[in-house]
Amino acid sequence: MQNILDAISTGAATQEDFASLTLPESYRAVTVHKDEVDMFEGLTSKEKDPRKSLHVDEVALPELGPGEAFVAVMASAINYNTVWTSIFEPVSTFGFLERYGRESDLGKRHDLPYHVVGSDLSGVVLATGPGVTKWKPGDRVVAHCLSVELEAPDGHNDTMLDPSQRIWGFETNFGGLADIAMVKANQLMPKPEHLTWEEAASPGLVNCTAYRQLVSANGGNMKQGDNVLIWGASGGLGGFATQYALNGGANPVCVVSNEEKAKIVRSMGAEMIINRSEMDFRFWNEDGTSQNPKEWLRLGKAIRELTGGEDIDIVFEHPGRETFGASVFVTRKGGTITTCASTSGYMHEYDNRYLWMNLKRIISSHFANYRESWEANRLIAQGKIHPTLSRTYRLEETGQAALDVHHNLHQGKVGVLCLSPEEGLGVLDEEKRAQHIDAINRFRGV
Template sequence: MQEILDAIQSDASGEDIANLAIPESYRAAHVLREEQAMWDGYESADKDPRETLHVDEVATPELAPDEVYLAVMASSINFNTVWTSIFEPLPTFAFLDRLGKESVWGKRHALDYHVVGSDASGVVVKVGSAVRNWKPGDRVTVHCNHVDDQDHSAHNDSMQAANQRIWGFETNFGGLADLSIVKANQLMPKPTHLSWEESAVNALCASTSYRMLVGDNAARMKQGDNVFIWGATGGIGAYATQLVLNGGGTPVGVVSSPERAELLNAMGCEFVVDRKAEGYRFWSDEHTQDEREWRRLGKQVRGMLGDDPDIVFEHPGRSTMGASVFITKRGGKIVTCAATSGYMIEYDNRHLWMKLKSIISSHFANYQEAWEMNRLLGTGAIVPVMSDVFALDHVGDAALKVHRNEAEGKLGVLCLAPEEGLGITDRAKRESVGEDRINLFRRMAASKA
């Protein structure tokens, strides 16, 4: 891997990179099948990713015809890495075993270790025999929609494919490593004005937000829409806030501290709900929701906007869905992509059907949607929301911060990249986008440290 890194750092030609040997093993963050029961009996909050995320050498898999070897310069932490590390809601080895039964190439994934990570930026090192649009030396980012084209269900919207998976979560050989195997239809051009780590933190969360709000498959936000965003400084919420502002809408962002409210204001979001300061308790006990709290939230939002939200950007799940359904405008949309507080949701259906509201499900993004979001990042219309960077050897520390909700936006992870700030090839564009915008989350995090 050092030879590959040296070639990348010296701007070697694609031909020279293609002639480099692929190592028999590489450094990777992974969990072990033999440890998948170690957290039995523990509460989620007491499970520590540092105990289960191991960073060590793993064997390099054979390359399939539609794949590339990617030298991973940087990656990032997503909630799915946390879930994998604490084996919730179930160990991911069942996903790998299922993939292993699909084909000869799928069999490679069913191992006793799972290399995790669903984001990456890096350089293509070698391509399979069926790869057409990419070549060694290409600088790329990776989206995590892992799907092939041999099922009819993949050909209208690939997220509807019967065998759709999330790379690095439901497949092996993910991005938190020095090397990865990636399908050619996961690759996108790296934004030239961003560093490796700034490029690596976007694809999963930003593309998810794009599909939920902008693409044709979910809320289809239009100019002038009022959008209520839970967790508006978190991974997907911070991209959602930018998309609403960029698309001519008005965001109302929900946060949990004055510092996060200040960050939202700095992003250009005028209307902020600090749920902790307001003391919202949507559940009066474990089994009973409090409609008075829904009404109180709705009144606060109407006081800001003069109207109810056209769209509610929903991902906490159980703790908030009742409130989300209630506060949405008549005929409005609640778009949901997750359930981080619990997936057995409850809401009062009268407030849904009698006011003609819609709940729309959304999950990651198809290639076109991910590509369009990457294009917005490439132009600087949308910027990364990275608040800190960790070395791969400290991936457990980064995952723990996400697990405990101690991080704003996204956390980058350096893999092959030896230091931060590398990989920028268009300084003029970076200057035009602005260091202050690109580094807003880092500056705000540093000021509160």
């Protein structure tokens, strides 16, 4: 691995130099173990500790297949799917790997007694499999997390509809929290060169997800002037949704949980802010069995006070159970609720009268296709959308990083250094970086 890191660090290595590197037989990776899936039995979700289930192991380098690439991972990041994997909720991810293993001989490589996790990366291409022509060894890249076979007709209008669509590092093995990752070559995109390795790795999953959910015609199809309610507006997903709303001429109504987070969204340019700690909404009764429509009314009133009497055109929904009834209620007639993630619970409840009688739409949104991901990454590269990285950990500290996200002790995105020996490396375009340095560092230290 040192020879690989040296080649990357010098900045002078050629494509031929990278192609001639000897790849190791094994590499460091963050894993969960199949024989530990019951280790948290009897505990509540919050009691489950990712530090106990996430291991840093030496694992074997898999065989590289057609259309695939090995990437030397300089940095990665934590997403909720890694938290879910680490606490084996809502199901163990080994079921995904077993199903993949039954699909084909190449799929069998993923069905192992350990799962290498992680759905973000920035790094350098080391090798490509047969049939790859766009990417070469030495290319500096980031990766989106859509893994797809595209052998069925279903996905050729929208690859997210392919029956073999999977999230890399969650429903596949050989993810990005490692020194080397194996990806489909069509997951790769150019690294934004005004960003460090850790900054470039952090937008991936959440940036592409927010783009599809809010901007794309497959999601909210947001237009100028739309009033957009954004839950968790300074968080991993919400931080990008807020940027897209502002960048696209919409009017974000940003819901945050405290004044510190309100300051972040104000620094982005948002003006309409609802502080939940001040409003103290109680959408559910104390035992969580029924909702309180009076609180929905109170939320709607707070929104109209900010918008000059207008209701919400699009709700950017991801908390799920806790907020979904309120989201459906406050959306204007003919408006749209786009939903993904459900971090507070998957079993949503809402009053269908307010949906059907007012012709509202619920649109499900899950990650993004390659085109949407490319467009989202292009906006990062242009400096129109910025990372939300707040803190970075070493690979050996991934368990603690995941615990921070699990307990919502983080802000924006939490990065992880893999091969990169320290923060601040990997920038090639210092001039562009200087133009956007305040926005790049907006979440730092929060």
